[in-house]
Amino acid sequence: xxxxxxxxxxxxxxxxxxxxxxxxxxxxxxxxxxxxxxxxxxxxxxxxxxxxxxxxxxxxxxxxxxxxxxxxxxxxxxxxxxxxxxxxxxxxxxxxxxxxxxxxxxxxxxxxxxxxxxxxxxxxxxxxxxxxxxxxxxxxxxxxxxxxxxxxxxxxxxxxxxxxxxxxxxxxxxxxxxxxxxxxxxxxxxxxxxxxxxxxxxxxxxxxxxxxxxxxxxxxxxxxxxxxxxxxxxxxxxxxxxxxxxxxxxxxxxxxxxxxxxxxxxxxxxxxxxxxxxxxxxxxxxxxxxxxxxxxxxxxxxxxx
Numbered sequence: 172x173x174x175x176x177x178x179x180x181x182x183x184x185x186x187x188x189x190x191x192x193x194x195x196x197x198x199x200x201x202x203x204x205x206x207x208x209x210x211x212x213x214x215x216x217x218x219x220x221x222x223x224x225x226x227x228x229x230x231x232x233x234x235x236x237x238x239x240x241x242x243x244x245x246x247x248x249x250x251x252x253x254x255x256x257x258x259x260x261x262x263x264x265x266x267x268x269x270x271x272x273x274x275x276x277x278x279x280x281x282x283x284x285x286x287x288x289x290x291x292x293x294x295x296x297x298x299x300x301x302x303x304x305x306x307x308x309x310x311x312x313x314x315x316x317x318x319x320x321x322x323x324x325x326x327x328x329x330x331x332x333x334x335x336x337x338x339x340x341x342x343x344x345x346x347x348x349x350x351x352x353x354x355x356x357x358x359x360x361x362x363x364x365x366x367x368x369x370x371x372x373x374x375x376x377x378x379x380x381x382x383x384x385x386x387x388x389x390x391x392x393x394x395x396x397x398x399x400x401x402x403x404x405x406x407x408x409x410x411x412x413x414x415x416x417x418x419x420x421x422x423x424x425x426x427x428x429x430x431x432x433x434x435x436x437x438x439x440x441x442x443x444x445x446x447x448x449x450x451x452x453x454x455x456x457x458x459x460x461x462x463x464x465x466x467x468x469x470x471x472x473x474x475x476x
Contacts, residue, residue, distance in 0.1 A: 173216060177208075178208075179240070179241035182234065182237050182238055182241050183241045183245065184197045185209065186221075189227050191205050191226075209221070216233070218233050219231050220233055221234050264293045264294070264452065264454055265293070265296060265315075266293055266294070266316065266454060267296045267314040267316070268314060268316050268317075268318070269299070269302055269305040269314045270318035271303055272367070273302060273395060274367075274397055274414055275318055276297070276299070277417060277466070279318075281464075282462055285461055286458055298313065298314050305318070305319060306444060309444060310325075316458060316459065317444040318442075318462065319444050320440065320441050329444070329445050329446075329447045330444050331459040333443055333459070333463045333465070334441055334462075334465035336466060337438050338375060338412050338413070339414075339432060339437075340412055340431075340432060341429060346407075348362075352431070353432065353434055353436075354433075355433060356380050356381050356383075357386055359381060359388045360386050360388065360389065361389050362388050362389060362409060365392050365400045365404065365408075365411040366393055367393065368393050368395065369391065397417055401421060401427070405427065412432065416465075417466070443462055
C-alpha cells in the first residue's frame, strides 16, 4: 500500500495552508523536506496532486479526491487513538467476563461495587453463554477475562493466581455417609449424584476424583442451579459435590453436612486468564486483583448490598 497516515496529513496541511512553507511549519518539516515527500508520493502514485501556481499549491482532481479521503479518515483515526489511550489507562472500556463454574456468579457481583468506584467508565458484562468454556471464548475475542480452575497452560494467555477453594460432599445429616471423616471415590458408587453439568469430562468431581478411580455413581443428574441441587439434597434425593463456601449458610444451620473428599481434601486453584499482552490494561489488572479476595469475602459483600 502506497498511502500512509503521514501522506494524508501532508495533503491536508498543504491544501489548507496553500504553500509548502506554511504547511511545513504545521507538520514540523522544512520546506525542502516537505517538497521531497510530496514529490515522492506523486511519483509513486503516478500523477500530480497539486498545481504549482508560483508559491501557491492548488489541488488537482486527484489531490481533491485524496484530500476528501484525508478529511474523513484523519478524524476517525484520531478518535481511535484517543479510545485506545483511554482503554490502555482503564478509563473507558467494556470488560467481558465469564467463568468455568456457575457458582462463581454467586460471588462475582461482590467485585463490582469496588471496581465501579475505581473505574466508573468501564462497563462490566457477564457473558453467561461462555460459562464452562471461557478459554475458547477468550481466544476468539468474545470475552476479555476468564475465571478458570483447571491447570491447563496456554502460551497465548497470561494468568493471575486468585484463590483456592475446597470441594466437599454435601449430604443430609442423617445420610449414612455423613458420619465418615472423609469420602473416597468408591463411596459414590451406589449414590445418586447431582452435578452442574455433563459430560463427566467437564466436571471437577469426575476429573479430579471419580474418573481416575474408575468409579461411576449409580445415577448422575445435571442441575444447573446451586439452589436446586441444595434443595434436592435436603429432600434426600441424593448427594452433591460443591464448594464449601457455596453451602456455608446451610452448614451453619445444620441443615446439611459437608464431608471432605479424600483424606487430604480436594482443592481447586482459581486463576484469572487474559490474552497475553504488554502492557496489560490497568482495568484488567485491577479487576483480577479484586477477584483475589475470594468467594468467602465477596459473597459477604453481596449479602450486605
